[in-house]
Amino acid sequence: MKGKELRRSLAVLPIGTVMKLTSLTARQIRYYEAQGLVTPQRNDGNRRMYSLNDVDRLLEIKDYLDDGVNVAGIKAIYDQQAKAAAARKAAQERPLTDADVRRILQDEFIRQGGLGHTPNGLDQRRPL
DNA sequence: ATTCTAACA
């Protein structure tokens, strides 16, 4: 359930193909990029290379424009979506394990209560 | 033949 997204992310289309796929002029496609609405890759010769996801985004941009949303508005929409996606990712990218929680709580107790030593004098703070 | 950047009779 991963190779699909990877393929859609592969930048293999030159601007000429994207023009035909989206019915947009090269001028418009480059302008939207300048506005931060799409970020195609560049090949060795500085040529823009688009992925299928880029094409979908371009098509989406065209729809927003038809619905009267200006470039700045579309930009704001994508910026907020990116922020929301980043937040969701940060929350699950490295979820705290039980061991992490125990270690954190133990450090806190030691810090305020001085429970760092046991009767036999050995330090039993062993993170699980 | 294609695409790129910069600029505007």
Next chain:
DNA sequence: TGTTAGGA
């Protein structure tokens, strides 16, 4: 946004 000049 269109178009064109001058390069790569």
